[in-house]
Amino acid sequence: MATLGDVAARAGVSISAVSRVLANAPSARVSEATRERILEAARELRYRPNFAGRALKSARTQVIGLVVPDLTNALFTELMHGAEDEAAERGYTMLLGRADDYRPGGEVLGRLIGEGRVDGVVVQVGDGVPTAGLGDLLGSGAPIVLINSAYPGHAGSVALDDETGTRLATEHLLDLGHQRIAFANGLPRSFTAKRRRLGYKAAMTAAGLAIPQGYETRLGYTADNGRAALQRLMAHDEPPTAIVVANVNAAIGMLAQARATGIRVPDDLSVACVHDSWTAENTWPPLTAVKMQFYAMGRTAVRGVIARIETGEAADVVITDPAPELIVRESTAPLRQR
Amino acid sequence: MATLGDVAARAGVSISAVSRVLANAPSARVSEATRERILEAARELRYRPNFAGRALKSARTQVIGLVVPDLTNALFTELMHGAEDEAAERGYTMLLGRADDYRPGGEVLGRLIGEGRVDGVVVQVGDGVPTAGLGDLLGSGAPIVLINSAYPGHAGSVALDDETGTRLATEHLLDLGHQRIAFANGLPRSFTAKRRRLGYKAAMTAAGLAIPQGYETRLGYTADNGRAALQRLMAHDEPPTAIVVANVNAAIGMLAQARATGIRVPDDLSVACVHDSWTAENTWPPLTAVKMQFYAMGRTAVRGVIARIETGEAADVVITDPAPELIVRESTAPLRQR
DNA sequence: TGTGACAGGTCTAACGTTTGAGCAGTCGCC
DNA sequence: GGCGACTGCTCAAACGTTAGACCTGTCACA
Known part of the structure; x- marks a missing residue:
């Protein structure tokens, strides 16, 4: 894979010039001609910024983790779909974690956040699973949004109505x-x-x-x-x-x-x-x-995590819009008189 | 988050000593006492290796992408479950990508692999989606395993029987x-x-x-x-x-x-x-x-990607063990004679 | 007493990116 | 003709990790 150095060499300029031009930084003061040469070189070499290099420098990965106890539930499918859509629109990618009985939530979360693999996480703790071990993490100020659950003293959650x-x-x-x-x-x-x-x-x-x-x-x-x-x-x-x-x-x-x-x-x-x-x-x-509205829930949760990451604000949200919607089919009928 | 440097300072040794001890490297020649001091310092500071630093240095992320066209299908849920299990056992994490009509497979894959976000990918291309744009990637020798599809000239696929x-x-x-x-x-x-x-x-x-x-x-x-x-x-x-x-x-x-x-x-x-x-x-x-056996398929696909990453070998597999299994319930009955 | 072997470490470069600081040249202006 | 401002760049450090090369001190042995 081509690096900034490769592009710089081909365009005959310094690495920093290339970096700034490709980032469209206002601090990039280059002539039109140089800019063109750089862009062309990047195109020819199919340059793509290296994720690890960028993450190391910026301490951001643009990845959001989704940790759920059970992937097989259709509910999570919808949720994930919403999360994925919102993340993609905001330039983030979703990483999937799983917190089951063998790997309790605390451990998975600790790894994801502690190692800097993700910038934030959306977590659903299992119904049965105690939230043990989550305390430190939640208290640590990491961008964590809980769905369908709450933790005393933790701000940042999304629930349905x-x-x-x-x-x-x-x-x-x-x-x-x-x-x-x-x-x-x-x-x-x-x-x-x-x-x-x-x-x-x-x-x-x-x-x-x-x-x-x-x-x-x-x-x-x-x-x-x-x-x-x-x-x-x-x-x-x-x-x-x-x-x-x-x-x-x-x-x-x-x-x-x-x-x-x-x-x-x-x-x-x-x-x-x-x-x-x-x-x-x-x-x-x-x-x-x-x-x-599980789809909306996924979107909202991811939006919450991103808000937390980028501006620091945290909120507890109950999704009321769109509202739950009754869909009448044939399993219900008027009480039979007898 | 604590870095190697922090641990080294606390233990009063050099960064490399810490790195080697924590990695359990055979090249780590340290006295028992020093080893103990390092381990203790790491424990106290809750040291976790930084993902980006390691990825940058080693050119490995220990992440495998899963790209599917439609998350809402129960099939993928099972598949994902298998993939997740296998990945976790081998020390990898799963990243979720989605290739829908707006973001065709080629684009998503190109990003994931090109930016070095993942070490390899499991891909299912949608039934309707043409495999256009996949050609370069598959030819590029990147560790890609296709599921439920084939691409002329590409080795590395998993199908069910x-x-x-x-x-x-x-x-x-x-x-x-x-x-x-x-x-x-x-x-x-x-x-x-x-x-x-x-x-x-x-x-x-x-x-x-x-x-x-x-x-x-x-x-x-x-x-x-x-x-x-x-x-x-x-x-x-x-x-x-x-x-x-x-x-x-x-x-x-x-x-x-x-x-x-x-x-x-x-x-x-x-x-x-x-x-x-x-x-x-x-x-x-x-x-x-x-x-x-979709669960087995997920496991096998991830195993295939890892094999490709670590040893370079690629294979086309049809899962015959476990075999498809007929489960007779009540929607079938002997032909009524008339 | 000189030499090798070895234990127990440290130094340093490198991975690819970002970004503040610096530097040479040109121009306008008093 | 000297000064400041601006253009168009480059230099260098830093992020955290890994790993090959190197250094120092001690001991055994000829």
């Missing part, structure tokens, strides 16, 4: 005349689960309805968790006529389980879930879902 | 007594579609069956493509009793479309697809699918 999302789903079922509405939620420790729960409760309370004992399960966000939730909820003395599921994957599992056990959706049971995805419109019946 | 996968699905339907078996394939230009087609034909031919005109659609791999394929195939004069779908997402769409148009699966129509995923077991009926 989980409460509104869940409230919309619940209100939709209420509008259809349902009163016995149960809630299949994520794990108790989960940041989003706690927030989604608030939306469900708020809607029920606003409608003047009490929530019966055992009407909330907190099993998790996977399809299998959804299956288990259905079993548990339908075994209730007064089984619900509608269920709000806190996650689309769980809802898909729930739908399959309903089929398998002879529960007809939406005739016997209406199901609405939080988080839309292309899979939701290809179940049977297609799932009524609330679209959560 | 698409033919066997599709053959397994077709044979399964044949075993169930079906003879009118159609094939919903990907786009004509698609590398995998061409290969999957071979498996279907091979199985049909081996069974002594001719493939009627119009029994293969080549619409693509999305859910909507699957819906359209069903419409077209069932409009045939002699509609099939079974369909092999070249992609799980398309099969999910097809199932939903069947529901919507009153075709009962598997009573009226058996559906088997290539590529398993958690979604396949949560459709109704659950999908009979052939598990393709």
